Amino acid sequence: MSSDVTEEEIKSLTPQSGFDLCGIDYFEPLGRRLYFIEHYEKYQDALKAKRERDRPDEYLILYQGAP
Numbered sequence: 001m002s003s004d005v006t007e008e009e010i011k012s013l014t015p016q017s018g019f020d021l022c023g024i025d026y027f028e029p030l031g032r033r034l035y036f037i038e039h040y041e042k043y044q045d046a047l048k049a050k051r052e053r054d055r056p057d058e059y060l061i062l063y064q065g066a067p
Contacts (some may be wrong), residue, residue: 015065017048
């Protein structure tokens with residue numbers, strides 16, 4: 001686990017299936033930094049969306065659901 005977000009945040013934004021695209025807002029207090037952007041069923045779609053986000057100051061993470 002990264003010290004940037006809490007285990008509870010990660011668990012709450014990890015999908016049952018597919019992939020969740022999430023971001024980290026370092027200006028929020030620990031425990032509220034991780035935020036949901038969008039859910040995708042296919043990895044290729046999630047990765048494409050991650051690459052297409054045009055915000056250089058945004059830190060993005062993909063969380064994979066259970067197979």
